[in-house]
Amino acid sequence: MADQNTKTRGKVNLVGLTKGDYRGKPTTLCQGCGHNSISSQIIAASYELDLKPESIVKFSGIGCSSKSPAYFLGRSFGFNGLHGRMPSLATGAMFGNHHLEAIGVSGDGDTASIGMGQFKHIIRRNLPFVYVVENNGVYGLTKGQFSATAESGLTLKGHGTNMYMPVDIAWEAVVGNATFVARSFAGDPKQVKELLKAALSHQGIAILDIISPCVTFNNTDESMHSYAWGRNHEVALHELSYVPPMEDIIVDYAEGEMIDVTMHDGSTVVLKKLEHDYDPTSRSGAIALLEEANRKNWLITGLIYIDTEQPSLFDIYNLTDVPLNRLKEHQMRPPPESIDQVNALMF
């Protein structure tokens, strides 16, 4: 019977679901858009991590990227918020139920233009939240205007030449004290998936800046957000594999050539060093690397920075274990003694 099931439904994971159970609605984005490739990797990572879709909540702002939560995890909760306001929405919702797994998808416009203030503050608060920026250097939804991450000197049809210096999302995240910062490229799906798995196991803010080409408005070979540029300039820091808590780390690399990072849930991220002898636990090293990459026009990808020691927003507050909407009225009404205590403090 189990075999028959597997044949008709596909291979099931530890929570009895097939990969198809993690899909969403058919995409309405352009064919070849990098955002579609990232949605596929969110589906694959959630399936492989055996997450229950009903324990995940998705957030987004406004943009083609922000539409994409409709195209993955159709059985999960979702909230499409105002432009640039995903972080405050996510913070409020997660205070309501901190047992949920939170994934947010934003764009470079949604994050680095209108949403920059909110981006900085969700980082500072270290909310356990996988924050994916689908970075294409333009406002795809409103027909390809330059966003704040477009490189200076880029010329696009109908929009002239960009005159401003770009915002580097990964650099802003490291400087702002983010506890997990990674960069990837939609054309490197395996790396995107492994980074997503590691981010989902991190108990704090996980920023994933993923270069995600807009094939309609910003995919010329010279553009630093195009498929051609990504393929020709990607410098992977390490070969990255994610190992779940119950599996042994089987590696065929000689000792000294890899770094293990233990995540909060006991899983491990194994980083095999490539050309760069890079330590992702050094903040000053991460800043120096990003600055070197910008000077040399490298598209650095991989885990740029990680800190598993900082308390998360949930550690700082004494949050109720019962989700707020399930608390009974008598549990929410403070007894007269607590009101007296508060008044005594104030006067």
Ligand SMILES: Cc1ncc(C[n+]2csc(CCOP(=O)(O)OP(=O)(O)O)c2C)c(N)n1
């Ligand atoms: C307050 C507000 N200002 C402006 C807009 C118009 N608008 C919609 S999407 C967008 C930019 C989207 O760009 P990005 O976040 O990079 O997403 P992409 O479409 O490129 O994936 C803008 C400016 C809006 N919806 N709301």
Ligand code: SF4
């Ligand atoms: S306009 Fe660009 S960002 Fe929007 S769906 Fe098309 S390719 Fe993707």
Ligand SMILES: [Mg+2]
């Ligand atoms: Mg964009």
